[in-house]
Amino acid sequence: MNSTRKAVALISGGLDSLLAARVVMDQGVHVEGVNFYTGFCVEGHTHAIRRQDRTRPRRNNALWSAEQLGIRLHILDIIEEYKDIVINPKHGYGANLNPCLDCKIFMVGKAHEWMQAHGFDFIITGEVIGQRPMSQRKDTMPVIARDSGAEDRLVRPLCARNLPATLPERAGWLDREKLYGFNGRSRKPQIALAAQYGFRDFAQPAGGCCFLTDRQYAVKLEDLWKTRGSKQYELDDIMLLKVGRHLRPRPNFKMIVGREEGENHFLEGYRKRFVHMMPVSHNGPLVLLDGAVGSADIELAARLTARFSKGRDADRVTVEVHDNRSPASRIEVAPIPAGEIPPDWYL
Amino acid sequence: MSKHVVDARNLLCPMPVIRTQDAVARSRPGDELRIVCTDPGAVYDVPAWCRVHGHTVRRIDRLDREICIEIVVAQVDAS
Numbered sequence: 494m495n496s497t498r499k500a501v502a503l504i505s506g507g508l509d510s511l512l513a514a515r516v517v518m519d520q521g522v523h524v525e526g527v528n529f530y531t532g533f534c535v536e537g538h539t540h541a542i543r544r545q546d547r548t549r550p551r552r553n554n555a556l557w558s559a560e561q562l563g564i565r566l567h568i569l570d571i572i573e574e575y576k577d578i579v580i581n582p583k584h585g586y587g588a589n590l591n592p593c594l595d596c597k598i599f600m601v602g603k604a605h606e607w608m609q610a611h612g613f614d615f616i617i618t619g620e621v622i623g624q625r626p627m628s629q630r631k632d633t634m635p636v637i638a639r640d641s642g643a644e645d646r647l648v649r650p651l652c653a654r655n656l657p658a659t660l661p662e663r664a665g666w667l668d669r670e671k672l673y674g675f676n677g678r679s680r681k682p683q684i685a686l687a688a689q690y691g692f693r694d695f696a697q698p699a700g701g702c703c704f705l706t707d708r709q710y711a712v713k714l715e716d717l718w719k720t721r722g723s724k725q726y727e728l729d730d731i732m733l734l735k736v737g738r739h740l741r742p743r744p745n746f747k748m749i750v751g752r753e754e755g756e757n758h759f760l761e762g763y764r765k766r767f768v769h770m771m772p773v774s775h776n777g778p779l780v781l782l783d784g785a786v787g788s789a790d791i792e793l794a795a796r797l798t799a800r801f802s803k804g805r806d807a808d809r810v811t812v813e814v815h816d817n818r819s820p821a822s823r824i825e826v827a828p829i830p831a832g833e834i835p836p837d838w839y840l
Numbered sequence: 841m842s843k844h845v846v847d848a849r850n851l852l853c854p855m856p857v858i859r860t861q862d863a864v865a866r867s868r869p870g871d872e873l874r875i876v877c878t879d880p881g882a883v884y885d886v887p888a889w890c891r892v893h894g895h896t897v898r899r900i901d902r903l904d905r906e907i908c909i910e911i912v913v914a915q916v917d918a919s
């Protein structure tokens with residue numbers, strides 16, 4: 494008698510992985526989910542930090558998917574290992590700095606390791622041929638299966654009928670006829686299947702789930718690498734790139750300007766590591782200065798800080814400066830006029 | 841049965857969940873964990889993670905910007 498087969502599903506928090514797991518569960522397979530935390534995930538952070546984003550549902554979409562499915566979800570920290578994928582992608586970058594194909598190979602490879610360590614039989618992803626220009630193409634799908642080590646234990650239930658039969662299908666663990674043959678960028682088949690299962694309120698991230706696909710974020714990361722002289726980063730670096738307005742008025746320093754209360758609170762946690770300033774005569778942002786700064790830089794930064802404060806139209810604004818080596822000092826400056834801020838200072 | 845504190849302050853989600861998950865993996869059924877965090881999202885995410893793994897959230901307290909979530913590790917845990 495066959496024992497219940499077990500599959501590990503990559504759960505991103507989006508609709509496709511939710512559906513893929515459910516399709517396989519419908520065939521009597523025990524499914525558990527894995528979700529990977531790279532540090533670049535859009536999920537959670539910005540609405541945790543920014544007050545203005547708090548009207549959105551406050552939830553981790555991968556955990557929400559797991560609850561809808563009634564499965565366990567294991568969230569795996571891959572921050573350190575993922576650095577090499579971002580810095581040296583063998584297959585290059587897709588949109589902006591997204592190491593699309595390498596990322597998918599890496600994550601399926603990690604799921605494969607998890608599968609072997611936990612005695613599971615195969616892996617499920619929500620990939621659909623033609624859905625993404627780089628990682629979800631008919632010619633790249635075999636590359637992912639091969640380079641991840643998953644080989645024919647990798648099942649894509651939403652487009653399986655457009656691909657060669659995998660081990661679970663050949664061995665009769667899964668009925669291929671009950672899998673799907675979705676293809677292309679249309680979301681209609683997924684929306685229809687979601688309706689059939691009664692899934693509502695699922696996440697539909699417009700720009701994907703990774704900051705590396707975001708142009709503005711990529712500009713800031715490239716600036717970080719350029720000014721440091723090497724393609725390296727720590728978790729705090731990439732977290733700070735998600736927060737605030739970033740300006741580089743001089744090659745030797747960058748300003749990170751809190752845009753609202755939530756961001757100011759978040760930046761407060763980094764005060765001791767940076768020269769920082771805030772207006773005291775008017776309400777305004779906490780500003781971190783990243784880089785080595787001289788007195789002329791401090792004055793320029795204070796004028797910019799004043800510009801982003803409620804005193805932007807005042808003649809003078811008092812700004813308190815903390816350099817973490819000596820007592821705080823106060824300087825009075827005239828806010829820099831908006832027209833005197835060159836657009837290329839903004840990252 | 842023992843009690844443990846998980847310091848997840850100044851970490852953004854899902855790190856408090858990951859720290860909780862790691863602590864549960866080192867715990868025994870019936871152990872109590874006190875997860876201290878500052879990300880308001882943890883109030884949603886840690887209980888959601890507990891629900892899918894069958895652990896009990898005993899109470900959630902807030903003190904200024906700190907949030908304390910007390911959980912009891914499930915009798916049978918395969919996390």
